[in-house]
Amino acid sequence: MAWSLSVRTASPDATREVAARLAGVARRGDVIVLQGDLGAGKTTFAQGFARGLGVAGPVTSPTFTLVRQYPCALGQLVHVDVYRLDHLAEVADLGLGDLVEDGVVLVEWGDVARRALGTVTFTVAISRTHGGASARTCEPGARDDDRVLTVRADDETRRAEVAAALASSTTGAA
Numbered sequence: 001m002a003w004s005l006s007v008r009t010a011s012p013d014a015t016r017e018v019a020a021r022l023a024g025v026a027r028r029g030d031v032i033v034l035q036g037d038l039g040a041g042k043t044t045f046a047q048g049f050a051r052g053l054g055v056a057g058p059v060t061s062p063t064f065t066l067v068r069q070y071p072c073a074l075g076q077l078v079h080v081d082v083y084r085l086d087h088l089a090e091v092a093d094l095g096l097g098d099l100v101e102d103g104v105v106l107v108e109w110g111d112v113a114r115r116a117l118g119t120v121t122f123t124v125a126i127s128r129t130h131g132g133a134s135a136r137t138c139e140p141g142a143r144d145d146d147r148v149l150t151v152r153a154d155d156e157t158r159r160a161e162v163a164a165a166l167a168s169s170t171t172g173a174a
């Protein structure tokens with residue numbers, strides 16, 4: 001199992017802040033997979049990540065367009081949502097392998113597409129702690145806006161950077 005650590009957030013802005021910190025250690029060529037149920041906060045995370053890379057202007061869900069690209073400090077931020085794609089071949093058709101050479105690729109629902117993505121640098125799994133069928137746990141006192149972000153360094157050589165970037169917000173390494 002690759003190394004990971006977990007961060008708890010209590011608001012959309014807190015999730016954006018964690019994402020912006022992770023963006024601080026992103027490099028050109030990185031592929032980041034976002035995992036989590038409908039409404040977990042994947043696009044919210046992408047907004048903070050984009051801000052961390054200096055993207056100006058709004059970042060919206062690419063659910064219907066599949067891919068959106070934003071100029072950023074590392075070239076391009078490529079934001080992808082593969083939820084509507086039925087087959088891995090369709091993911092392969094997006095040509096993400098070429099796009100990643102020009103910047104950083106962030107893929108919502110990327111876990112289902114992992115085999116078509118090539119090498120993944122980080123995986124961020126977002127889960128609710130309360131409410132909804134998808135809640136992993138239902139802790140006493142948990143609020144609707146609480147989320148747990150588990151950041152995994154699929155590329156283990158990057159773990160120290162991730163740990164340092166998220167140091168002040170972690171709830172404990174796993």
Ligand SMILES: Nc1ncnc2c1ncn2[C@@H]1O[C@H](COP(=O)(O)OP(=O)(O)OP(=O)(O)O)[C@@H](O)[C@H]1O
Nearest residue numbers: 009010011012015038039040041042043044145147
């Ligand atoms: N701690 C939190 N972190 C992230 N989002 C939160 C949090 N608390 C509440 N929210 C809300 O949850 C919703 C998350 O929506 P978002 O579009 O980011 O999810 P998503 O995972 O991208 O969904 P989809 O699967 O439809 O793409 C937003 O309305 C956001 O304001």
Ligand SMILES: [Mg+2]
Nearest residue numbers: 042043061108
């Ligand atoms: Mg989304």
